[in-house]
Every structure is written in C-alpha cells, then in structure tokens.
Amino acid sequence: MASGERAFLRLVPSTTEELRPSQWFCGHCGAVTDETPAPAARICGDCGLGMLLEARADVVPQAGEAFLIVDASLSIQALSAEAEHLLAITEHDVIQHPVTELLTPADAEARGAEAFATTIMHAARGDDAPQRLFVRPANVFGVRMPLRVGLCGPPRAALLVLE
Numbered sequence: 095m096a097s098g099e100r101a102f103l104r105l106v107p108s109t110t111e112e113l114r115p116s117q118w119f120c121g122h123c124g125a126v127t128d129e130t131p132a133p134a135a136r137i138c139g140d141c142g143l144g145m146l147l148e149a150r151a152d153v154v155p156q157a158g159e160a161f162l163i164v165d166a167s168l169s170i171q172a173l174s175a176e177a178e179h180l181l182a183i184t185e186h187d188v189i190q191h192p193v194t195e196l197l198t199p200a201d202a203e204a205r206g207a208e209a210f211a212t213t214i215m216h217a218a219r220g221d222d223a224p225q226r227l228f229v230r231p232a233n234v235f236g237v238r239m240p241l242r243v244g245l246c247g248p249p250r251a252a253l254l255v256l257e
C-alpha cells in the first residue's frame with residue numbers, strides 16, 4: 095500500500111495531455127459525443143436520462159460494453175443500461191452501495207481484493223492511466239470478465255468497463 099501511494103503522489107500534471115484525446119459519453123446509455131457539452135447541457139441528448147461524463151478515449155465504453163461509475167469510497171454512483179441488463183439489477187437498487195456487492199476480483203486470493211479496491215481508488219482520485227484486471231459478478235462463480243478501469247468526471251470518479 096505504501097509504495098502504491100507514493101507512486102500515485104508522484105503523478106504530476108502531464109504536458110502530453112493533448113496526445114490523449116478525451117471523449118464525452120452518457121453515464122446511462124453510453125452514447126458518445128464528439129462535442130464538448132455546455133455545462134448546462136450535461137444531460138444526454140440520446141436517452142435524456144444520463145449525465146454526460148468525460149474520460150480518455152481509450153477508456154470510454156464502446157457500443158455494447160457495460161459500465162459502472164464508482165467513487166473513491168467504492169460506492170456505485172451510476173450504472174449503464176447494459177450493466178443493469180448484464181448484472182440483472184437496476185441502478186436504483188444499487189446506487190451508493192459498495193461496488194463489491196456487484197463485482198469481486200476473479201482471483202480469490204486476498205491480493206486480488208486489495209488490487210481491485212486500490213485500482214478503483216487511484217482512478218477515482220485522478221490517475222488517468224487505464225488499468226486492466228479480471229472480475230466476476232459477486233453472485234456468480236467460475237467466470238472471469240476483463241475489466242478496464244479509468245478516470246472519468248466531473249465529478250471525479252472511476253469508470254469500470256466490463257469488456
């Protein structure tokens with residue numbers, strides 16, 4: 095943990111930011127827009143339900159990918175329509191619940207659980223480099239789902255995309 099914290103604190107504002115294009119996407123239906131929305135128009139024009147969020151283009155969910163938005167305390171802030179379908183739950187039932195109620199690391203050993211939590215916390219606090227790990231739905235055993243984790247916002251949160 096200590097070494098992980100140090101690595102995180104060493105991150106400085108990147109001067110190569112323009113080399114990593116970002117995109118806005120809807121936190122509910124996942125629709126991507128190439129335009130930067132005006133602050134007053136942060137509700138998705140496609141579904142009219144989700145808030146528009148910004149993330150690095152290599153983290154933004156692709157069509158059909160289920161995703162969750164999780165804050166630095168590991169609480170679920172939003173869930174895509176695809177994720178509701180995939181995990182057979184509704185956003186209303188899991189909002190503000192710990193993400194570990196829905197997803198757990200596919201690797202059972204303790205390090206897996208620690209890495210899962212640490213990866214989400216670092217992303218939610220501003221580490222924008224996408225990370226990859228394997229998870230499974232908390233109530234399903236024997237599956238491994240690739241997950242990529244990155245920064246999104248505002249407000250800052252971790253974007254978890256099930257690939």
Ligand SMILES: [Zn+2]
Pocket residue numbers: 120121122123124125138139140141142143144
């Ligand atoms: Zn939408």
